[in-house]
Amino acid sequence: xxxxxxxxxxxxxxxxxxxxxxxxxxxxxxxxxxxxxxxxxxxxxxxxxxxxxxxxxxxxxxxxxxxxxxxxxxxxxxxxxxxxxxxxxxxxxxxxxxxxxxxxxxx
Amino acid sequence: xxxxxxxxxxxxxxxxxxxxxxxxxxxxxxxxxxxxxxxxxxxxxxxxxxxxxxxxxxxxxxxxxxxxxxxxxxxxxxxxxxxxxxxxxxxxxxxxxxxxxxxxxxxxxxxxxxxxxxxxxxxx
Numbered sequence: 001x002x003x004x005x006x007x008x009x010x011x012x013x014x015x016x017x018x019x020x021x022x023x024x025x026x027x028x029x030x031x032x033x034x035x036x037x038x039x040x041x042x043x044x045x046x047x048x049x050x051x052x053x054x055x056x057x058x059x060x061x062x063x064x065x066x067x068x069x070x071x072x073x074x075x076x077x078x079x080x081x082x083x084x085x086x087x088x089x090x091x092x093x094x095x096x097x098x099x100x101x102x103x104x105x106x107x
Numbered sequence: 108x109x110x111x112x113x114x115x116x117x118x119x120x121x122x123x124x125x126x127x128x129x130x131x132x133x134x135x136x137x138x139x140x141x142x143x144x145x146x147x148x149x150x151x152x153x154x155x156x157x158x159x160x161x162x163x164x165x166x167x168x169x170x171x172x173x174x175x176x177x178x179x180x181x182x183x184x185x186x187x188x189x190x191x192x193x194x195x196x197x198x199x200x201x202x203x204x205x206x207x208x209x210x211x212x213x214x215x216x217x218x219x220x221x222x223x224x225x226x227x228x229x230x231x
Binding site: 030031033035042043044045048049086089090093094095097098099100101 | 153154155156158167168169170171203208212214215216217218219220222223224225
């Protein structure tokens, strides 16, 4: 069945750039969304359809999906970006699937 | 501003049916550009997409849950509901309702752009 795999955790210094990967079978042929979830809160979409940013999401969030893996990049990372990040994609056999999640620590 | 609010029992016995309702305020379920969905998150685990519904009543359910899940809509009340039958401990989770941006979620073009705060359901 279709699955999405992410690294469990990444760390970044304030002001630096961090990238989170999302791997899955033929992922380059699918739309990928990315969600940010802070403890005790509902997820917030930060990227959809590979690289589109919803209104209100800072420009420092960007996405790419030119192959496998897909990548979420946070530039000039701030303390407020510390959260869990989940990728999501669709497959005809499993419908929408979320990745395993990546905890981003801003050290 | 669009808001979604989940409601329903926080405790359900094994083998019984879990029923939740999502009330939408600040907008209409009848919008042609959106579906309305349910997503859950077991404790300490990844999110799981349960399914979605269009205001016409057309549904799209996660194949792994299809035999136990019913999603319905009441446009007059501006709410939609989830029923999950024959629950077990593995159905214990925070259940979120969310707006799915896209006229049809089949094919992968939808994303969840507005979420409720979530409600915790324990099966015990």
